[in-house]
Amino acid sequence: MFFKVGNNVGKPSAGAGVRSRVQFGGARISPVVPFVSITPVLLFIGIFIFLPVGYSFLLSIQDYRLGFSTSKFIGLDNYVELFHSDKFGNALKNSLIASTATSFFSAGIGLFLALQLSSLRKGKLFYQTVFFIPVTATMAAMAIVWRFIFHTEFGVMNALLLQLGLGKVSWLQLDATAMMAVILLSVWSSFGYALVLFLAGFAGIPRSIIEAATIDGAGYADRFWKIILPLISPTTIFVFVVMTVRALENFDAIRVLTDGGPATATQTLSHLLYQEGFLFFRTGFASAIAIVFFLLSMAISKIQLIAERWVHYE
Amino acid sequence: MKLKTRYGTAQRVSDLLILSVALVTVFPFYWMLVTSFKPAPEIFLPGVRLLPIQPVIENYKEVFLNSLILRYLWNGAVVVSLTLLFQLLLTIPAAFAFARIRFPLRDKLFVLIIAALVFPRFIAAIPNFLMLSALRLNNTYFSLIFPFVGSAYGVFLFRQFFKSIPQSYFDAAFIDGCTIPQILYHVAIPFALPVIGSYSIISVLTHWNDLFWPLVIIHTNKKLTPPAGVVHFASGEGANNYGAIMAAAVIIILPLIVMYVAGRKKFFENALDLQLK
Numbered sequence: 310m311f312f313k314v315g316n317n318v319g320k321p322s323a324g325a326g327v328r329s330r331v332q333f334g335g336a337r338i339s340p341v342v343p344f345v346s347i348t349p350v351l352l353f354i355g356i357f358i359f360l361p362v363g364y365s366f367l368l369s370i371q372d373y374r375l376g377f378s379t380s381k382f383i384g385l386d387n388y389v390e391l392f393h394s395d396k397f398g399n400a401l402k403n404s405l406i407a408s409t410a411t412s413f414f415s416a417g418i419g420l421f422l423a424l425q426l427s428s429l430r431k432g433k434l435f436y437q438t439v440f441f442i443p444v445t446a447t448m449a450a451m452a453i454v455w456r457f458i459f460h461t462e463f464g465v466m467n468a469l470l471l472q473l474g475l476g477k478v479s480w481l482q483l484d485a486t487a488m489m490a491v492i493l494l495s496v497w498s499s500f501g502y503a504l505v506l507f508l509a510g511f512a513g514i515p516r517s518i519i520e521a522a523t524i525d526g527a528g529y530a531d532r533f534w535k536i537i538l539p540l541i542s543p544t545t546i547f548v549f550v551v552m553t554v555r556a557l558e559n560f561d562a563i564r565v566l567t568d569g570g571p572a573t574a575t576q577t578l579s580h581l582l583y584q585e586g587f588l589f590f591r592t593g594f595a596s597a598i599a600i601v602f603f604l605l606s607m608a609i610s611k612i613q614l615i616a617e618r619w620v621h622y623e
Numbered sequence: 624m625k626l627k628t629r630y631g632t633a634q635r636v637s638d639l640l641i642l643s644v645a646l647v648t649v650f651p652f653y654w655m656l657v658t659s660f661k662p663a664p665e666i667f668l669p670g671v672r673l674l675p676i677q678p679v680i681e682n683y684k685e686v687f688l689n690s691l692i693l694r695y696l697w698n699g700a701v702v703v704s705l706t707l708l709f710q711l712l713l714t715i716p717a718a719f720a721f722a723r724i725r726f727p728l729r730d731k732l733f734v735l736i737i738a739a740l741v742f743p744r745f746i747a748a749i750p751n752f753l754m755l756s757a758l759r760l761n762n763t764y765f766s767l768i769f770p771f772v773g774s775a776y777g778v779f780l781f782r783q784f785f786k787s788i789p790q791s792y793f794d795a796a797f798i799d800g801c802t803i804p805q806i807l808y809h810v811a812i813p814f815a816l817p818v819i820g821s822y823s824i825i826s827v828l829t830h831w832n833d834l835f836w837p838l839v840i841i842h843t844n845k846k847l848t849p850p851a852g853v854v855h856f857a858s859g860e861g862a863n864n865y866g867a868i869m870a871a872a873v874i875i876i877l878p879l880i881v882m883y884v885a886g887r888k889k890f891f892e893n894a895l896d897l898q899l900k
Contacts, residue, residue: 333724334793338724342803343720347720349717350778361751368749425640434888438887446652447849448832449850450872457654468669471669561832561834583838587752
């Protein structure tokens with residue numbers, strides 16, 4: 310290729326690799342700077358996230374019980390056991406019920422309140438702050454408070470029912486009402502988050518569109534169904550995903566409010582994982598639950614991507 | 624954005640609705656507070672009493688004398704402040720490098736950081752527990768802090784922010800002979816203070832509130848963080864003493880509510896905006 314050489318003669322940048330490719334705003338700097346900046350954080354993420362995630366996969370194909378020296382590879386036996394066990398099926402079912410109901414009600418109440426708040430003249434920040442307090446309050450402590458509220462004998466919930474002339478309910482002792490209590494607590498601690506996300510979504514709708522529609526004679530309902538709802542649909546999907554993931558990862562509330570009970574009526578995947586992994590020390594089995602949990606959250610993000618493609622208006 | 628223009632009946636109904644949902648929302652906090660000032664016999668009276676007949680502070684005395692609440696609060700303060708300190712020390716320089724410095728493999732390494740965000744916290748919990756126990760580091764502050772200092776979320780958030788600053792601000796300092804650490808300290812960080820503030824609120828809330836990890840890794844009463852401590856109190860010494868349990872709940876929730884309400888404006892302006900982008 311001798312006839313091409315001439316083009317490069319005299320150019321200082323020739324010979325890639327000789328010159329440092331580490332640059333700050335066009336100027337060369339020492340490669341030590343980025344190396345020292347990013348290595349510590351990568352190291353910690355590697356040690357406490359990537360390494361454990363990889364190790365979880367390995368554990369999930371072993372018959373590993375803490376305290377027993379034997380741990381042998383058993384292939385997919387943990388998963389086979391998982392999908393045949395009533396415990397897992399029950400926990401999966403409860404997780405799906407609780408997270409679906411939570412995201413549905415949280416998003417619904419959040420959207421409704423966001424619409425009401427957006428037409429407030431003043432006090433928006435005040436109400437936003439109030440509705441968001443349950444999101445920030447320590448869940449373990451508030452679950453203790455809710456447990457007291459639901460107490461059969463001394464709880465304020467039953468005291469209210471009695472004053473209304475209705476009978477007492479053993480909220481946390483019956484399967485159906487215990488699940489309702491879990492969902493209620495979960496919605497209470499989440500809808501403020503949905504509300505704030507919806508308000509942020511509204512901020513992205515140009516006022517001119519709403520005004521134009523109003524001038525053209527669109528009523529309140531039309532504006533909501535035909536303009537606002539379609540325009541915020543990316544926000545809506547985002548809210549549903551955030552609410553579902555939050556509800557799936559919800560451990561504190563269930564551990565304190567019902568501890569999975571009565572019996573296993575409100576036991577979710579996260580609670581089962583805790584029980585198997587850290588109370589019964591069936592490490593391999595619990596790791597298999599963790600992997601399924603992970604796949605479930607991947608599936609939710611996948612659904613989000615598909616849904617986003619669906620509603621993308623431009 | 625405004626949906627309605629007239630301040631008519633519809634608006635009044637809407638105001639009333641908002642107010643009633645707000646009252647229902649704060650009721651559990653109110654009930655917790657009121658109950659914490661009720662003497663035991665009053666708590667067991669039938670009917671709904673919105674105020675104590677004879678307010679007492681016995682419940683608070685009970686908590687401070689018969690539980691390790693001060694110890695729990697101290698543990699919580701140590702854990703959240705050291706966690707935050709290390710998070711900021713590690714993530715800010717990394718975020719700055721990812722945002723402003725061009726180096727080989729930069730984008731591939733950043734994808735790795737983003738990838739760390741997709742794993743639910745439960746998947747790493749079992750191996751981390753085994754690893755820390757094998758090193759005899761379980762039941763220590765170390766085990767409560769160091770699994771969380773490599774915050775992928777922090778790197779992501781600060782990188783977003785650093786990318787939005789025009790390069791000319793840095794060029795001036797660079798030409799004057801500032802080194803990169805000096806530019807970071809004197810130019811970039813002062814700009815980023817509001818974002819650092821929002822991140823700090825989120826980090827403190829997350830790590831103060833968490834019950835799962837302390838339950839897993841801590842097995843002596845003395846080392847429990849506030850949520851694990853209050854759960855321990857409610858199931859042990861304080862069981863059925865509802866006044867004292869509510870007092871304990873008030874004590875551990877209060878510092879955070881105060882912090883959140885004080886920082887609410889900044890919190891809503893920065894944290895959520897950046898999260899949505």
